[in-house]
Amino acid sequence: MSEQTIGIPPRGNIVTPVTTPATALPDGERKGLTKKEIAADHPTWCPGCGDFAVLALYFKLIEKRKLWHEKITTVSGIGCSSRFPYFVQGHGAHYLHGRSLPFASGISLTRPDLHLFVFGGDGDAFSIGGNHVNHTARKNIKMTYVIMDNWVYGLTKKQTSPTSPLGFKSKTDIWGAVDQPINPMKQLISAGATFIARTTATNPNHLLQMMEAAMDHDGFSVIECLSECVEFYEGAFDASNPRKGGKFEPVPADHDVTDEVAAYKLANASFPGYFGIFYKNNRPTKNALEAKVNATMQEKVQGKKDWEILQASFSRLK
């Protein structure tokens, strides 16, 4: 009875190796994508929402770096910011609240050929998904993660977020927030992220620069991008915006990005703090470490087909 399985007809096409996708035109002869080709659904964000800028600069990044549709994979959690993938023409997934990183890790560890970008909010990253941030950072799984921090829960309409400052009046803290907020930079440094940057949606050039640097980093690269929720936390970031009388202070030129302690000190500055790359190191990725394990293990079975490797195991079970 065991053999009564549901067979599926063998597909002749199931053996294309994952790492060398065929394309209709060789990449060299393809024209780069235009903004029109990259845009999908019209964004559903409130007019004036900071998230528009992040989307616009993601498009710019794709254009500038000549990324192909099929190579971009955009992943998100749940939240206003996490609506992101619907607005991008390319493979993507709108996953669960807080769990985008492990989902993306499954992609990263099996598909080294893709450019993997993850977007989400502060609640997604530091509340429900907090532990996943820690472990993705510790494992250094290759992808770029943009946290669109608005210091509030936007989608669920103004509850306290883990980054809401003390005293912020929300629907769940009508008298003002009482819980100590998380400092995203400190959190990421201690978790072991290998690329940590801070930027703001109101400084497009800087945001693009950070995205490019993050994309080029071989490892788990995280950007905290201040992105104002005009609906539920208007003016939250005015102090960082020169057009609103605030100050945009870049990370000092002499900051050593490989110095964890120095990065931690920068993160200690009170708002608006510094913008730029806080920390970066070249610790090997889990992707590379697993590939190394595989190379060693596969040396021993060189030249064998998969069924022959399994046969060898079965021969020891007699």
Added chain:
Amino acid sequence: MSESTISSAVANGNGGAPQVARVNEAVIRFAGNSQDGIQAIGGFLARLAGRSEQEVMTFMTIPATISGGPSIFQVRIGSGEILSAGDEADVLFAFYQHSYQDHINSVKKGGIVIIDSDHVTPNPDWEKDFRHVPIPISSRTIEAIGGTAKDKGKNLFVLGLVAKMFDLNVPKIEKLVSERFTGKDESIVKTALTAFHAGYGFSVGHLIQNFQFTEAKKKSGSQVVMNGNEALGYGLIAAGVRFGAAYPITPWSDVMELLRRELPKYGGTFVQCEDEIASVSMAIGASFAGRVAVTGSSGPGISLKTEAIGWAVMAEIPLVVVNVQRGGPSTGMPTSVEQSDLNQAVFGGHGDSPRVVLAPTNVKDCFYTAIEAVNIAKKYNVPVFILSDQAIATRIEAFEEPNLEKVCQDITPDLSPVQEYVPYSPSGVTNRVVAGTRILNGKYPIASGLEHDEMGHPGGSPKLHMQMTARRRMKLQRLAAELPTPQVYGPPEGNVLLVGWGSTLGPIREAVDRARAAGDSVSSLHIRHINPLPDGLENVFAGFNHVCVVEMNDEGLYGYGQLGGLLRARFCDPKIRGLTKTDGLTFRVREILERVKTNVATGLRKI
């Protein structure tokens, strides 16, 4: 059959004279502490049976505590078909007083009780009912190999005794022992063999007669010997799975340990995650990106995965979820068996979230079910549960070696460009196109947990939700139509039909055999496809007066176990009744028969 059991041979023997009796099967129970290496004796015997023509089935308990604690291993070896680990033991090896006292009840009247006379004082009352054989196992082992024999060596000494008693093939055992210690220090192999030969050479001749298994039917091809968790792990590899993620929990952990160790040889990866939510998410991510991936757990861990499984139903991403069931709820009984997660597997999601649930019936079936699960997941883009349990996970069986060249499959995704791709068209099942594939019309899909249109973009209109809910349901209805109706064991018409699922296959079939041998009208049906149920079951049920659903879970508020409840809901048939239990132990054959007699109002009508 009664002529060839051990207790009858003992009873017929005229007290003491060494002689050889031919038996066609034996149930041997070893009872000691976990550090005595009792599992290893069982393992050797199971392997030996696999290399001979005998059938074998084992049963073991693992103590819930980390170190020490009582532990048993029962092995049933026979020349005919072996379906279960046996209700009662023919021979008990008791290493300690507590082993003796706790397990004497599991021995057949007239059976042989071999006690380590260094530790066990026999009870005169019991000596009347059982043949006691005192052997100074501990001191003889020390004599042979030195040391304290506190934990090591006794098991091999006992293996030697068993080999002598049952006239087992010594060169084959020696080979097994040497293989087991290959790579270790030469002296370890030597010590092990010395202990074995000390046991083999110990003169038991005047104490017990020797037994010889009757000639078994020649089997075609060779056999492999493994437990259910190993069979599942290797089955997933054969199915082409190259990525998995999980968090450790007993009794699931062995599967993940095996995959972590083996997958790299095939270019695959298994990740130990921070928790079960991350694991299921990582597996879904990998599935989204290409090949069907696996996650698994037991009890509490499965509960943590439920939100994500709902997402996979919604976004139509294939996934295999293994649940090696244990006693629940909560931490429950981590090292005991129970079949109480069926409802969770079938219904455990918010919203209408149809998923597939399969239940392997024995170790061999674990291997094939893993492949079937992957293929269903892949064809229907749906999460597929494999409901195994602690009993299958830990028991060792020998089965015909699969033809791996034929069975192994490659499920690498096709990434060649397509003109267009519409993943959720109302017309039904789609061949998935994964990330990395160029779609020439420039329209790319989104995998979404929000209700969506045919491209995965959000849409919450009443019409769309109705259409898409139906789409997700109809995939499973289509699958149901493809599933084979299970075969009745025994005549297709009669008085009582025992219905079971999962690891109870053996004891249920043996109950049928025994009942029929006594002239009672009993047949059985085993359901491997729990959700969707295969078509045609109503026709099977129509042939019987009573349908008794035998399962290891609670009778519930209304008197039926979990499969029983599902079948009643499906068939509205009042003759479907429950036969359930929650003692955390596998069913004994006798237990099933007695319960059927008391449960079925009309009793067991004669054929």
